[in-house]
Amino acid sequence: MAKRAARKERTHALIIEEAARSMRLHGTRGVGLSVLMKRVGRTHGGFYAHFASRDELVAAAIERMFEATTKLIDRYLVTGDPARGLFDFIDHYLSDAVRRHPERSCPIPSLSPEASRMTGLARERFSAGIDIVHTAIAKSLRAMGLDDPESLAQSVLFEMAGAMTLARVAVEEGRGAELLRVARDQVKQRLGLDALGQE
Amino acid sequence: MAKRAARKERTHALIIEEAARSMRLHGTRGVGLSVLMKRVGRTHGGFYAHFASRDELVAAAIERMFEATTKLIDRYLVTGDPARGLFDFIDHYLSDAVRRHPERSCPIPSLSPEASRMTGLARERFSAGIDIVHTAIAKSLRAMGLDDPESLAQSVLFEMAGAMTLARVAVEEGRGAELLRVARDQVKQRLGLDALGQE
DNA sequence: TGTACATCAGTGAACGCGCGTTCACTGATGTAC
DNA sequence: TGTACATCAGTGAACGCGCGTTCACTGATGTAC
Numbered sequence A, B: 001m002a003k004r005a006a007r008k009e010r011t012h013a014l015i016i017e018e019a020a021r022s023m024r025l026h027g028t029r030g031v032g033l034s035v036l037m038k039r040v041g042r043t044h045g046g047f048y049a050h051f052a053s054r055d056e057l058v059a060a061a062i063e064r065m066f067e068a069t070t071k072l073i074d075r076y077l078v079t080g081d082p083a084r085g086l087f088d089f090i091d092h093y094l095s096d097a098v099r100r101h102p103e104r105s106c107p108i109p110s111l112s113p114e115a116s117r118m119t120g121l122a123r124e125r126f127s128a129g130i131d132i133v134h135t136a137i138a139k140s141l142r143a144m145g146l147d148d149p150e151s152l153a154q155s156v157l158f159e160m161a162g163a164m165t166l167a168r169v170a171v172e173e174g175r176g177a178e179l180l181r182v183a184r185d186q187v188k189q190r191l192g193l194d195a196l197g198q199e
Numbered sequence C, D: 001t002g003t004a005c006a007t008c009a010g011t012g013a014a015c016g017c018g019c020g021t022t023c024a025c026t027g028a029t030g031t032a033c
Helices: A003-026 A033-040 A044-049 A054-078 A082-093 A096-100 A108-115 A120-143 A149-169 A175-190 A194-198 B003-026 B033-040 B044-049 B054-078 B082-093 B096-100 B108-115 B120-143 B149-169 B175-190 B194-198
Strands: none
Touching (some): A003 A033, A003 A044, A003 A054, A003 A108, A054 A120, A082 A120, A082 A175, A082 A194, A096 A175, A108 A120, A108 A149, A120 A149, A149 B108, A149 B120, A149 B149, A149 B175, A175 A194, A175 B149, B003 B033, B003 B054, B003 B108, B033 B044, B054 B082, B054 B108, B054 B120, B082 B120, B082 B149, B082 B175, B082 B194, B096 B175, B108 B120, B108 B149, B149 B175, B175 B194
8 A cells, every 4th residue: 555655755746846936936045944844734743754855955945946857858958950959949938928937947047146045955956057057058059060069058058157147137127138138139149049030 | 432332333244244154155044143152252132123024124235236336337337438347347257266155246137136136125126226236237238229228237137146046056167167168258248248258 | 354563754843044124222423501 | 612412423222023944733644363
């Protein structure tokens, strides 16, 4: 049977899921365990049947966040035409939907400065997550035959991360969406991808 | 005389200064009023002779942080040759010293995601601060005769903000400095500034 | 299949702690005459 | 210049609150025979 084990596993996954969600939205310090466990439908004392400490949860949540980003990479950057894939990846990564929903988007634009203040496993996982994105972009650029794909990929990732971060800060209505449009155009243009948009 | 007023003014400035320092280092939520007032050499109850609330201090500190950035802009981007000024601005903004000392650097790479979660004055000031940097870069690009300086300036600011943020996350020794070198080269290259480096 | 006991995910109350904020008080500074 | 009173930046203790963590307990699930 293992009915108990199955329920525990489900609870465990739900806690991580909810942490990944609300920490991207409010920052890693922005959610209390009490609220979090209530959202999962459990009482907050039960948390310690799953994690030894809050820090351990943060590390688990970061891992979970990058799994979502990895899925995105798999969708756009692993198979198919590299130029077309990268074009679509950029459109997705810098979409207005992503701007409005950090809770289900790549953690890099929402949590990087916090990550730079972390230590141990959480920090390492975040850093490793960034490397995964960089490597995937570099691979596409190399397949496209571009010069120095490693450096160019870094540059592109910097711009995309910065663009989403700053687009989220904009207060004026429509300004965030406008900044993202600029970023998409600029990134595509310098990768020679702008012609693809006219098909 | 106004000896009392002078002392109050000094204390007020010290509180903002220390807040601007430690909030860039640890995040706006990363410093308590008690520790902060101790660093200023006062007891923490005295805080409320200067600010109505902690939020008010955050707004004041953000204003202070951008004053430092504005000074940087004045130094590099207002007078003199625009290309040379921008070249030096990029070198400074993306220097390894800045990476190692967020406490005395531009708040954009260290606090933007937090800013996107703020409301009211603090949020508006942060957003206005970003605009100041963007406008200054755009002005230089226009003076250099580049196409669509507004969009290009956004793109460059995105990349610089993202580069510094991610360089600070890197764990491996020397990796952060390396990422910044890449970013400086890439930004200069796409602005046609790389030739200036050989003088 | 039925009974007796063991396990352990989850409950819910309590813990100490640091937080932002309040407040009665102090004593140096400032004002009035 | 001297005296009496007012001001108020700063003190230091206390406040309620939410935090992460602990713990005695429960009762459904699992195991042994």
